[in-house]
Amino acid sequence: MFKKILLILTILSLIGCKATKPVIVTTKKAPVKPKSEVVRTIKKTNTSSTNATNPILSNPVKKEQSNRETEVIVSTSKTVVTNDVVVAYVSQFKDIAMGNMRNYGIPASIILAQGILESGAGRGDLAINANNHFGIKCHEGWTGESVKHDDDAAQECFRKYNNPSESFKDHALFLTGRSRYSKLFGFSKGDYKAWAKGLRVAGYATDPRYPDKLISYIERYQLHQYDIQVLDVNYVSNEQQMVKELTIESKNPISQGLVSYVVQKGDTLYSISKKFDLKIEDLKQKNNLSDNTLSIGQRLVVK
Structure with missing residues:
Protein backbone atom coordinates (compact mmCIF):
# COMPACT_ATOMS: atom_id res chain seq x y z
CA MET A 1 0.00 0.00 0.00
CA PHE A 2 2.79 2.36 0.93
CA LYS A 3 4.52 1.68 -2.39
CA LYS A 4 1.36 2.53 -4.32
CA ILE A 5 1.00 5.83 -2.49
CA LEU A 6 4.67 6.69 -3.17
CA LEU A 7 4.24 5.85 -6.86
CA ILE A 8 1.17 8.09 -7.16
CA LEU A 9 3.01 11.02 -5.51
CA THR A 10 5.95 10.58 -7.87
CA ILE A 11 3.67 10.64 -10.93
CA LEU A 12 1.85 13.73 -9.66
CA SER A 13 5.19 15.46 -9.07
CA LEU A 14 6.34 14.77 -12.63
CA ILE A 15 3.05 16.04 -14.07
CA GLY A 16 3.38 19.20 -11.99
CA CYS A 17 6.89 19.90 -13.35
CA LYS A 18 5.76 19.58 -16.97
CA ALA A 19 2.83 21.91 -16.37
CA THR A 20 5.09 24.74 -15.17
CA LYS A 21 7.46 24.73 -18.18
CA PRO A 22 5.05 26.46 -20.62
CA VAL A 23 4.54 29.18 -18.05
CA ILE A 24 8.28 29.86 -17.99
CA VAL A 25 8.45 30.02 -21.80
CA THR A 26 5.49 32.36 -21.97
CA THR A 27 7.03 34.64 -19.38
CA LYS A 28 10.25 34.97 -21.43
CA LYS A 29 8.46 35.76 -24.69
CA ALA A 30 6.05 38.28 -23.24
CA PRO A 31 8.60 41.09 -22.54
CA VAL A 32 10.32 40.66 -25.94
CA LYS A 33 7.25 41.42 -28.01
CA PRO A 34 6.34 44.75 -26.36
CA LYS A 35 9.96 45.98 -26.65
CA SER A 36 10.11 45.46 -30.40
CA GLU A 37 6.74 47.12 -30.88
CA VAL A 38 7.78 50.20 -28.91
CA VAL A 39 10.95 50.64 -30.97
CA ARG A 40 9.06 50.43 -34.26
CA THR A 41 6.47 52.91 -33.07
CA ILE A 42 9.12 55.47 -32.18
CA LYS A 43 10.87 55.13 -35.54
CA LYS A 44 7.68 55.50 -37.51
CA THR A 45 6.67 58.57 -35.55
CA ASN A 46 10.03 60.29 -36.17
CA THR A 47 10.04 59.48 -39.88
CA SER A 48 6.55 60.74 -40.53
CA SER A 49 7.25 63.89 -38.55
CA THR A 50 10.35 64.64 -40.62
CA ASN A 51 8.56 64.05 -43.91
CA ALA A 52 5.71 66.27 -42.89
CA THR A 53 7.87 69.24 -41.95
CA ASN A 54 10.36 69.19 -44.83
CA PRO A 55 8.03 70.49 -47.58
CA ILE A 56 6.81 73.31 -45.35
CA LEU A 57 10.34 74.51 -44.66
CA SER A 58 11.94 73.93 -48.06
CA ASN A 59 9.44 75.34 -50.55
CA PRO A 60 9.47 78.98 -49.41
CA VAL A 61 13.27 78.96 -49.31
CA LYS A 62 13.54 77.69 -52.87
CA LYS A 63 11.01 80.22 -54.08
CA GLU A 64 12.82 83.08 -52.36
CA GLN A 65 16.18 82.07 -53.82
CA SER A 66 14.67 81.80 -57.29
CA ASN A 67 13.20 85.31 -57.15
CA ARG A 68 16.50 86.84 -56.00
CA GLU A 69 18.77 84.94 -58.36
CA THR A 70 20.96 87.17 -60.50
CA GLU A 71 23.20 86.41 -63.43
CA VAL A 72 25.63 88.24 -65.69
CA ILE A 73 24.73 88.16 -69.38
CA VAL A 74 27.76 88.80 -71.56
CA SER A 75 27.08 89.52 -75.22
CA THR A 76 27.77 92.86 -76.84
CA SER A 77 27.79 94.31 -73.32
CA LYS A 78 28.05 92.95 -69.80
CA THR A 79 24.69 93.14 -68.07
CA VAL A 80 23.55 92.02 -64.62
CA VAL A 81 19.90 90.98 -64.48
CA THR A 82 17.55 89.11 -62.17
CA ASN A 83 15.09 86.40 -63.12
CA ASP A 84 12.27 88.92 -62.92
CA VAL A 85 13.90 91.07 -65.61
CA VAL A 86 14.15 88.11 -67.98
CA VAL A 87 10.55 87.09 -67.30
CA ALA A 88 9.40 90.65 -68.00
CA TYR A 89 11.39 90.70 -71.25
CA VAL A 90 9.76 87.48 -72.41
CA SER A 91 6.32 88.78 -71.51
CA GLN A 92 6.94 91.99 -73.46
CA PHE A 93 8.21 90.41 -76.68
CA LYS A 94 6.66 86.94 -76.85
CA ASP A 95 3.83 88.04 -79.15
CA ILE A 96 6.23 89.62 -81.64
CA ALA A 97 8.41 86.50 -81.51
CA LEU A 117 21.33 86.78 -74.65
CA GLU A 118 22.23 89.44 -77.20
CA SER A 119 20.47 92.35 -75.49
CA GLY A 120 20.98 91.40 -71.85
CA ALA A 121 17.20 91.01 -71.57
CA GLY A 122 16.79 94.53 -72.93
CA ARG A 123 19.26 96.05 -70.46
CA GLY A 124 22.38 96.02 -72.64
CA ASP A 125 23.97 99.10 -74.19
CA LEU A 126 22.85 98.39 -77.77
CA ALA A 127 19.29 97.66 -76.70
CA ILE A 128 19.06 100.88 -74.71
CA ASN A 129 20.87 103.23 -77.07
CA ALA A 130 20.06 101.69 -80.45
CA ASN A 131 17.03 99.39 -79.92
CA ASN A 132 19.30 96.64 -81.25
CA HIS A 133 18.24 93.43 -79.49
CA PHE A 134 20.21 90.91 -81.57
CA GLY A 135 23.69 92.41 -81.82
CA ILE A 136 23.41 92.75 -85.60
CA LYS A 137 26.29 94.73 -87.08
CA CYS A 138 25.95 97.09 -90.03
CA HIS A 139 27.44 94.76 -92.65
CA GLU A 140 27.69 95.75 -96.29
CA GLY A 141 24.58 97.31 -97.73
CA TRP A 142 23.12 98.72 -94.51
CA THR A 143 21.82 102.25 -95.16
CA GLN A 155 34.20 100.89 -82.29
CA GLU A 156 32.43 98.49 -84.62
CA CYS A 157 29.36 99.58 -86.53
CA PHE A 158 26.00 98.28 -85.26
CA ARG A 159 22.54 98.87 -86.65
CA LYS A 160 20.24 101.32 -84.91
CA TYR A 161 16.44 101.07 -84.99
CA ASN A 162 13.56 103.38 -84.13
CA ASN A 163 11.99 100.82 -81.81
CA PRO A 164 12.49 97.20 -80.69
CA SER A 165 9.89 95.80 -83.11
CA GLU A 166 12.06 96.98 -86.03
CA SER A 167 14.98 95.08 -84.52
CA PHE A 168 12.91 91.90 -84.23
CA LYS A 169 11.77 92.19 -87.84
CA ASP A 170 15.29 92.90 -89.11
CA HIS A 171 16.53 89.85 -87.22
CA ALA A 172 14.04 87.71 -89.14
CA LEU A 173 15.02 89.30 -92.46
CA PHE A 174 18.70 88.88 -91.57
CA LEU A 175 18.30 85.12 -91.15
CA THR A 176 15.96 84.55 -94.09
CA GLY A 177 17.94 86.76 -96.48
CA ARG A 178 21.38 85.18 -96.13
CA SER A 179 22.28 81.89 -97.76
CA ARG A 180 24.54 80.77 -94.92
CA TYR A 181 21.45 80.43 -92.71
CA SER A 182 19.39 78.54 -95.29
CA LYS A 183 20.06 75.14 -93.69
CA LEU A 184 18.31 76.30 -90.54
CA PHE A 185 14.98 76.31 -92.33
CA GLY A 186 15.33 72.62 -93.05
CA PHE A 187 14.98 71.92 -89.33
CA SER A 188 11.63 71.39 -87.68
CA LYS A 189 10.17 74.58 -86.20
CA GLY A 190 9.71 72.66 -82.98
CA ASP A 191 13.35 71.52 -82.76
CA TYR A 192 14.93 74.42 -80.88
CA LYS A 193 18.08 72.43 -80.10
CA ALA A 194 18.84 71.92 -83.79
CA TRP A 195 18.26 75.62 -84.43
CA ALA A 196 20.52 76.66 -81.56
CA LYS A 197 23.37 74.47 -82.82
CA GLY A 198 22.73 75.48 -86.43
CA LEU A 199 23.08 79.18 -85.65
CA ARG A 200 26.54 78.56 -84.21
CA VAL A 201 27.60 76.43 -87.19
CA ALA A 202 26.33 79.08 -89.62
CA GLY A 203 28.48 81.69 -87.92
CA TYR A 204 25.94 83.84 -86.08
CA ALA A 205 28.22 83.81 -83.03
CA THR A 206 31.83 82.85 -82.33
CA ASP A 207 31.23 81.65 -78.78
CA PRO A 208 31.43 77.82 -78.78
CA ARG A 209 28.95 77.75 -75.88
CA TYR A 210 26.39 79.84 -77.77
CA PRO A 211 24.02 76.90 -78.46
CA ASP A 212 24.16 75.77 -74.83
CA LYS A 213 23.32 79.27 -73.63
CA LEU A 214 20.32 79.52 -75.94
CA ILE A 215 19.06 76.08 -74.94
CA SER A 216 19.53 76.96 -71.28
CA TYR A 217 17.35 80.07 -71.58
CA ILE A 218 14.71 78.19 -73.55
CA GLU A 219 14.44 75.44 -70.96
CA ARG A 220 14.78 77.60 -67.85
CA TYR A 221 12.10 80.03 -68.96
CA GLN A 222 9.98 77.47 -70.83
CA LEU A 223 10.18 79.38 -74.10
CA HIS A 224 9.32 76.29 -76.14
CA GLN A 225 5.68 76.75 -75.10
CA TYR A 226 5.45 79.64 -77.58
CA LEU A 231 2.21 75.33 -84.31
CA ASP A 232 -1.34 74.89 -83.02
CA VAL A 233 -3.86 75.25 -85.85
CA ASN A 234 -5.99 77.51 -83.65
CA TYR A 235 -3.20 80.05 -83.04
CA VAL A 236 -4.23 83.71 -83.47
CA SER A 237 -1.45 86.30 -83.60
CA ASN A 238 -1.39 89.35 -81.33
CA GLU A 239 1.68 90.72 -83.08
CA GLN A 240 0.14 93.86 -84.59
CA GLN A 241 -1.07 95.14 -81.23
CA MET A 242 2.36 94.63 -79.68
CA VAL A 243 4.11 96.41 -82.56
CA LYS A 244 1.72 99.33 -82.15
CA GLU A 245 2.38 99.57 -78.42
CA LEU A 246 6.15 99.41 -78.86
CA THR A 247 6.02 102.07 -81.58
CA ILE A 248 4.08 104.42 -79.30
CA GLU A 249 6.50 103.72 -76.45
CA SER A 250 9.52 104.51 -78.64
CA LYS A 251 8.10 107.99 -79.33
CA ASN A 252 7.89 108.71 -75.61
CA PRO A 253 10.58 111.29 -74.71
CA ILE A 254 11.25 109.46 -71.46
CA SER A 255 12.13 106.19 -73.21
CA GLN A 256 14.25 108.02 -75.78
CA GLY A 257 16.22 109.77 -73.06
CA LEU A 258 17.80 106.63 -71.57
CA VAL A 259 21.53 106.99 -71.02
CA SER A 260 23.88 104.27 -69.83
CA TYR A 261 27.24 104.28 -68.07
CA VAL A 262 29.96 101.61 -68.03
CA VAL A 263 31.34 100.86 -64.57
CA GLN A 264 35.05 101.63 -64.29
CA LYS A 265 37.67 100.50 -61.79
CA GLY A 266 37.10 102.24 -58.47
CA ASP A 267 33.47 103.13 -59.17
CA THR A 268 30.86 102.71 -56.46
CA LEU A 269 27.14 103.31 -56.45
CA TYR A 270 27.81 106.42 -54.39
CA SER A 271 30.35 107.89 -56.84
CA ILE A 272 28.16 107.11 -59.86
CA SER A 273 25.07 108.56 -58.19
CA LYS A 274 26.99 111.78 -57.49
CA LYS A 275 28.32 111.92 -61.04
CA PHE A 276 24.82 111.79 -62.51
CA ASP A 277 23.03 113.61 -59.69
CA LEU A 278 21.00 110.57 -58.64
CA LYS A 279 20.01 109.04 -55.35
CA ILE A 280 21.58 105.65 -54.72
CA GLU A 281 18.16 104.04 -54.30
CA ASP A 282 16.99 105.51 -57.61
CA LEU A 283 20.10 104.17 -59.34
CA LYS A 284 19.52 100.72 -57.87
CA GLN A 285 15.88 100.78 -58.89
CA LYS A 286 16.65 101.80 -62.48
CA ASN A 287 19.00 98.84 -62.80
CA ASN A 288 17.12 96.35 -60.65
CA LEU A 289 20.04 95.97 -58.25
CA SER A 290 19.39 94.05 -55.04
CA ASP A 291 22.65 95.13 -53.37
CA ASN A 292 25.57 97.55 -53.85
CA THR A 293 27.81 95.11 -55.73
CA LEU A 294 29.20 96.34 -59.06
CA SER A 295 31.59 94.79 -61.57
CA ILE A 296 33.96 96.47 -63.99
CA GLY A 297 32.39 96.66 -67.44
CA GLN A 298 28.85 96.48 -66.07
CA ARG A 299 26.49 98.88 -67.83
CA LEU A 300 24.06 100.93 -65.77
CA VAL A 301 21.09 103.01 -66.84
CA VAL A 302 21.67 106.46 -65.35
CA LYS A 303 19.04 108.62 -67.08
Whole structure:
Protein backbone atom coordinates (compact mmCIF):
# COMPACT_ATOMS: atom_id res chain seq x y z
CA MET A 1 0.00 0.00 0.00
CA PHE A 2 2.79 2.36 0.93
CA LYS A 3 4.52 1.68 -2.39
CA LYS A 4 1.36 2.53 -4.32
CA ILE A 5 1.00 5.83 -2.49
CA LEU A 6 4.67 6.69 -3.17
CA LEU A 7 4.24 5.85 -6.86
CA ILE A 8 1.17 8.09 -7.16
CA LEU A 9 3.01 11.02 -5.51
CA THR A 10 5.95 10.58 -7.87
CA ILE A 11 3.67 10.64 -10.93
CA LEU A 12 1.85 13.73 -9.66
CA SER A 13 5.19 15.46 -9.07
CA LEU A 14 6.34 14.77 -12.63
CA ILE A 15 3.05 16.04 -14.07
CA GLY A 16 3.38 19.20 -11.99
CA CYS A 17 6.89 19.90 -13.35
CA LYS A 18 5.76 19.58 -16.97
CA ALA A 19 2.83 21.91 -16.37
CA THR A 20 5.09 24.74 -15.17
CA LYS A 21 7.46 24.73 -18.18
CA PRO A 22 5.05 26.46 -20.62
CA VAL A 23 4.54 29.18 -18.05
CA ILE A 24 8.28 29.86 -17.99
CA VAL A 25 8.45 30.02 -21.80
CA THR A 26 5.49 32.36 -21.97
CA THR A 27 7.03 34.64 -19.38
CA LYS A 28 10.25 34.97 -21.43
CA LYS A 29 8.46 35.76 -24.69
CA ALA A 30 6.05 38.28 -23.24
CA PRO A 31 8.60 41.09 -22.54
CA VAL A 32 10.32 40.66 -25.94
CA LYS A 33 7.25 41.42 -28.01
CA PRO A 34 6.34 44.75 -26.36
CA LYS A 35 9.96 45.98 -26.65
CA SER A 36 10.11 45.46 -30.40
CA GLU A 37 6.74 47.12 -30.88
CA VAL A 38 7.78 50.20 -28.91
CA VAL A 39 10.95 50.64 -30.97
CA ARG A 40 9.06 50.43 -34.26
CA THR A 41 6.47 52.91 -33.07
CA ILE A 42 9.12 55.47 -32.18
CA LYS A 43 10.87 55.13 -35.54
CA LYS A 44 7.68 55.50 -37.51
CA THR A 45 6.67 58.57 -35.55
CA ASN A 46 10.03 60.29 -36.17
CA THR A 47 10.04 59.48 -39.88
CA SER A 48 6.55 60.74 -40.53
CA SER A 49 7.25 63.89 -38.55
CA THR A 50 10.35 64.64 -40.62
CA ASN A 51 8.56 64.05 -43.91
CA ALA A 52 5.71 66.27 -42.89
CA THR A 53 7.87 69.24 -41.95
CA ASN A 54 10.36 69.19 -44.83
CA PRO A 55 8.03 70.49 -47.58
CA ILE A 56 6.81 73.31 -45.35
CA LEU A 57 10.34 74.51 -44.66
CA SER A 58 11.94 73.93 -48.06
CA ASN A 59 9.44 75.34 -50.55
CA PRO A 60 9.47 78.98 -49.41
CA VAL A 61 13.27 78.96 -49.31
CA LYS A 62 13.54 77.69 -52.87
CA LYS A 63 11.01 80.22 -54.08
CA GLU A 64 12.82 83.08 -52.36
CA GLN A 65 16.18 82.07 -53.82
CA SER A 66 14.67 81.80 -57.29
CA ASN A 67 13.20 85.31 -57.15
CA ARG A 68 16.50 86.84 -56.00
CA GLU A 69 18.77 84.94 -58.36
CA THR A 70 20.96 87.17 -60.50
CA GLU A 71 23.20 86.41 -63.43
CA VAL A 72 25.63 88.24 -65.69
CA ILE A 73 24.73 88.16 -69.38
CA VAL A 74 27.76 88.80 -71.56
CA SER A 75 27.08 89.52 -75.22
CA THR A 76 27.77 92.86 -76.84
CA SER A 77 27.79 94.31 -73.32
CA LYS A 78 28.05 92.95 -69.80
CA THR A 79 24.69 93.14 -68.07
CA VAL A 80 23.55 92.02 -64.62
CA VAL A 81 19.90 90.98 -64.48
CA THR A 82 17.55 89.11 -62.17
CA ASN A 83 15.09 86.40 -63.12
CA ASP A 84 12.27 88.92 -62.92
CA VAL A 85 13.90 91.07 -65.61
CA VAL A 86 14.15 88.11 -67.98
CA VAL A 87 10.55 87.09 -67.30
CA ALA A 88 9.40 90.65 -68.00
CA TYR A 89 11.39 90.70 -71.25
CA VAL A 90 9.76 87.48 -72.41
CA SER A 91 6.32 88.78 -71.51
CA GLN A 92 6.94 91.99 -73.46
CA PHE A 93 8.21 90.41 -76.68
CA LYS A 94 6.66 86.94 -76.85
CA ASP A 95 3.83 88.04 -79.15
CA ILE A 96 6.23 89.62 -81.64
CA ALA A 97 8.41 86.50 -81.51
CA MET A 98 5.41 84.27 -82.18
CA GLY A 99 4.31 86.54 -85.03
CA ASN A 100 7.77 86.28 -86.59
CA MET A 101 7.68 82.52 -86.21
CA ARG A 102 4.43 82.40 -88.14
CA ASN A 103 5.61 84.85 -90.82
CA TYR A 104 9.24 83.78 -91.25
CA GLY A 105 9.49 80.24 -89.87
CA ILE A 106 11.97 80.97 -87.06
CA PRO A 107 11.05 79.31 -83.73
CA ALA A 108 9.75 81.85 -81.22
CA SER A 109 11.85 80.19 -78.53
CA ILE A 110 15.03 80.84 -80.53
CA ILE A 111 14.05 84.47 -81.19
CA LEU A 112 13.39 85.12 -77.50
CA ALA A 113 16.50 83.29 -76.31
CA GLN A 114 18.69 85.23 -78.74
CA GLY A 115 17.04 88.45 -77.65
CA ILE A 116 17.72 87.68 -73.99
CA LEU A 117 21.33 86.78 -74.65
CA GLU A 118 22.23 89.44 -77.20
CA SER A 119 20.47 92.35 -75.49
CA GLY A 120 20.98 91.40 -71.85
CA ALA A 121 17.20 91.01 -71.57
CA GLY A 122 16.79 94.53 -72.93
CA ARG A 123 19.26 96.05 -70.46
CA GLY A 124 22.38 96.02 -72.64
CA ASP A 125 23.97 99.10 -74.19
CA LEU A 126 22.85 98.39 -77.77
CA ALA A 127 19.29 97.66 -76.70
CA ILE A 128 19.06 100.88 -74.71
CA ASN A 129 20.87 103.23 -77.07
CA ALA A 130 20.06 101.69 -80.45
CA ASN A 131 17.03 99.39 -79.92
CA ASN A 132 19.30 96.64 -81.25
CA HIS A 133 18.24 93.43 -79.49
CA PHE A 134 20.21 90.91 -81.57
CA GLY A 135 23.69 92.41 -81.82
CA ILE A 136 23.41 92.75 -85.60
CA LYS A 137 26.29 94.73 -87.08
CA CYS A 138 25.95 97.09 -90.03
CA HIS A 139 27.44 94.76 -92.65
CA GLU A 140 27.69 95.75 -96.29
CA GLY A 141 24.58 97.31 -97.73
CA TRP A 142 23.12 98.72 -94.51
CA THR A 143 21.82 102.25 -95.16
CA GLY A 144 20.00 102.89 -91.90
CA GLU A 145 21.21 104.62 -88.77
CA SER A 146 24.10 103.13 -86.83
CA VAL A 147 26.07 103.39 -83.60
CA LYS A 148 29.66 102.59 -82.71
CA HIS A 149 30.30 99.97 -80.06
CA ASP A 150 33.28 97.93 -78.87
CA ASP A 151 32.78 94.24 -79.62
CA ASP A 152 35.24 91.86 -81.30
CA ALA A 153 37.08 95.01 -82.34
CA ALA A 154 36.96 98.58 -81.06
CA GLN A 155 34.20 100.89 -82.29
CA GLU A 156 32.43 98.49 -84.62
CA CYS A 157 29.36 99.58 -86.53
CA PHE A 158 26.00 98.28 -85.26
CA ARG A 159 22.54 98.87 -86.65
CA LYS A 160 20.24 101.32 -84.91
CA TYR A 161 16.44 101.07 -84.99
CA ASN A 162 13.56 103.38 -84.13
CA ASN A 163 11.99 100.82 -81.81
CA PRO A 164 12.49 97.20 -80.69
CA SER A 165 9.89 95.80 -83.11
CA GLU A 166 12.06 96.98 -86.03
CA SER A 167 14.98 95.08 -84.52
CA PHE A 168 12.91 91.90 -84.23
CA LYS A 169 11.77 92.19 -87.84
CA ASP A 170 15.29 92.90 -89.11
CA HIS A 171 16.53 89.85 -87.22
CA ALA A 172 14.04 87.71 -89.14
CA LEU A 173 15.02 89.30 -92.46
CA PHE A 174 18.70 88.88 -91.57
CA LEU A 175 18.30 85.12 -91.15
CA THR A 176 15.96 84.55 -94.09
CA GLY A 177 17.94 86.76 -96.48
CA ARG A 178 21.38 85.18 -96.13
CA SER A 179 22.28 81.89 -97.76
CA ARG A 180 24.54 80.77 -94.92
CA TYR A 181 21.45 80.43 -92.71
CA SER A 182 19.39 78.54 -95.29
CA LYS A 183 20.06 75.14 -93.69
CA LEU A 184 18.31 76.30 -90.54
CA PHE A 185 14.98 76.31 -92.33
CA GLY A 186 15.33 72.62 -93.05
CA PHE A 187 14.98 71.92 -89.33
CA SER A 188 11.63 71.39 -87.68
CA LYS A 189 10.17 74.58 -86.20
CA GLY A 190 9.71 72.66 -82.98
CA ASP A 191 13.35 71.52 -82.76
CA TYR A 192 14.93 74.42 -80.88
CA LYS A 193 18.08 72.43 -80.10
CA ALA A 194 18.84 71.92 -83.79
CA TRP A 195 18.26 75.62 -84.43
CA ALA A 196 20.52 76.66 -81.56
CA LYS A 197 23.37 74.47 -82.82
CA GLY A 198 22.73 75.48 -86.43
CA LEU A 199 23.08 79.18 -85.65
CA ARG A 200 26.54 78.56 -84.21
CA VAL A 201 27.60 76.43 -87.19
CA ALA A 202 26.33 79.08 -89.62
CA GLY A 203 28.48 81.69 -87.92
CA TYR A 204 25.94 83.84 -86.08
CA ALA A 205 28.22 83.81 -83.03
CA THR A 206 31.83 82.85 -82.33
CA ASP A 207 31.23 81.65 -78.78
CA PRO A 208 31.43 77.82 -78.78
CA ARG A 209 28.95 77.75 -75.88
CA TYR A 210 26.39 79.84 -77.77
CA PRO A 211 24.02 76.90 -78.46
CA ASP A 212 24.16 75.77 -74.83
CA LYS A 213 23.32 79.27 -73.63
CA LEU A 214 20.32 79.52 -75.94
CA ILE A 215 19.06 76.08 -74.94
CA SER A 216 19.53 76.96 -71.28
CA TYR A 217 17.35 80.07 -71.58
CA ILE A 218 14.71 78.19 -73.55
CA GLU A 219 14.44 75.44 -70.96
CA ARG A 220 14.78 77.60 -67.85
CA TYR A 221 12.10 80.03 -68.96
CA GLN A 222 9.98 77.47 -70.83
CA LEU A 223 10.18 79.38 -74.10
CA HIS A 224 9.32 76.29 -76.14
CA GLN A 225 5.68 76.75 -75.10
CA TYR A 226 5.45 79.64 -77.58
CA ASP A 227 6.59 77.38 -80.43
CA ILE A 228 3.84 74.95 -79.49
CA GLN A 229 1.25 77.73 -79.47
CA VAL A 230 2.19 78.88 -82.98
CA LEU A 231 2.21 75.33 -84.31
CA ASP A 232 -1.34 74.89 -83.02
CA VAL A 233 -3.86 75.25 -85.85
CA ASN A 234 -5.99 77.51 -83.65
CA TYR A 235 -3.20 80.05 -83.04
CA VAL A 236 -4.23 83.71 -83.47
CA SER A 237 -1.45 86.30 -83.60
CA ASN A 238 -1.39 89.35 -81.33
CA GLU A 239 1.68 90.72 -83.08
CA GLN A 240 0.14 93.86 -84.59
CA GLN A 241 -1.07 95.14 -81.23
CA MET A 242 2.36 94.63 -79.68
CA VAL A 243 4.11 96.41 -82.56
CA LYS A 244 1.72 99.33 -82.15
CA GLU A 245 2.38 99.57 -78.42
CA LEU A 246 6.15 99.41 -78.86
CA THR A 247 6.02 102.07 -81.58
CA ILE A 248 4.08 104.42 -79.30
CA GLU A 249 6.50 103.72 -76.45
CA SER A 250 9.52 104.51 -78.64
CA LYS A 251 8.10 107.99 -79.33
CA ASN A 252 7.89 108.71 -75.61
CA PRO A 253 10.58 111.29 -74.71
CA ILE A 254 11.25 109.46 -71.46
CA SER A 255 12.13 106.19 -73.21
CA GLN A 256 14.25 108.02 -75.78
CA GLY A 257 16.22 109.77 -73.06
CA LEU A 258 17.80 106.63 -71.57
CA VAL A 259 21.53 106.99 -71.02
CA SER A 260 23.88 104.27 -69.83
CA TYR A 261 27.24 104.28 -68.07
CA VAL A 262 29.96 101.61 -68.03
CA VAL A 263 31.34 100.86 -64.57
CA GLN A 264 35.05 101.63 -64.29
CA LYS A 265 37.67 100.50 -61.79
CA GLY A 266 37.10 102.24 -58.47
CA ASP A 267 33.47 103.13 -59.17
CA THR A 268 30.86 102.71 -56.46
CA LEU A 269 27.14 103.31 -56.45
CA TYR A 270 27.81 106.42 -54.39
CA SER A 271 30.35 107.89 -56.84
CA ILE A 272 28.16 107.11 -59.86
CA SER A 273 25.07 108.56 -58.19
CA LYS A 274 26.99 111.78 -57.49
CA LYS A 275 28.32 111.92 -61.04
CA PHE A 276 24.82 111.79 -62.51
CA ASP A 277 23.03 113.61 -59.69
CA LEU A 278 21.00 110.57 -58.64
CA LYS A 279 20.01 109.04 -55.35
CA ILE A 280 21.58 105.65 -54.72
CA GLU A 281 18.16 104.04 -54.30
CA ASP A 282 16.99 105.51 -57.61
CA LEU A 283 20.10 104.17 -59.34
CA LYS A 284 19.52 100.72 -57.87
CA GLN A 285 15.88 100.78 -58.89
CA LYS A 286 16.65 101.80 -62.48
CA ASN A 287 19.00 98.84 -62.80
CA ASN A 288 17.12 96.35 -60.65
CA LEU A 289 20.04 95.97 -58.25
CA SER A 290 19.39 94.05 -55.04
CA ASP A 291 22.65 95.13 -53.37
CA ASN A 292 25.57 97.55 -53.85
CA THR A 293 27.81 95.11 -55.73
CA LEU A 294 29.20 96.34 -59.06
CA SER A 295 31.59 94.79 -61.57
CA ILE A 296 33.96 96.47 -63.99
CA GLY A 297 32.39 96.66 -67.44
CA GLN A 298 28.85 96.48 -66.07
CA ARG A 299 26.49 98.88 -67.83
CA LEU A 300 24.06 100.93 -65.77
CA VAL A 301 21.09 103.01 -66.84
CA VAL A 302 21.67 106.46 -65.35
CA LYS A 303 19.04 108.62 -67.08
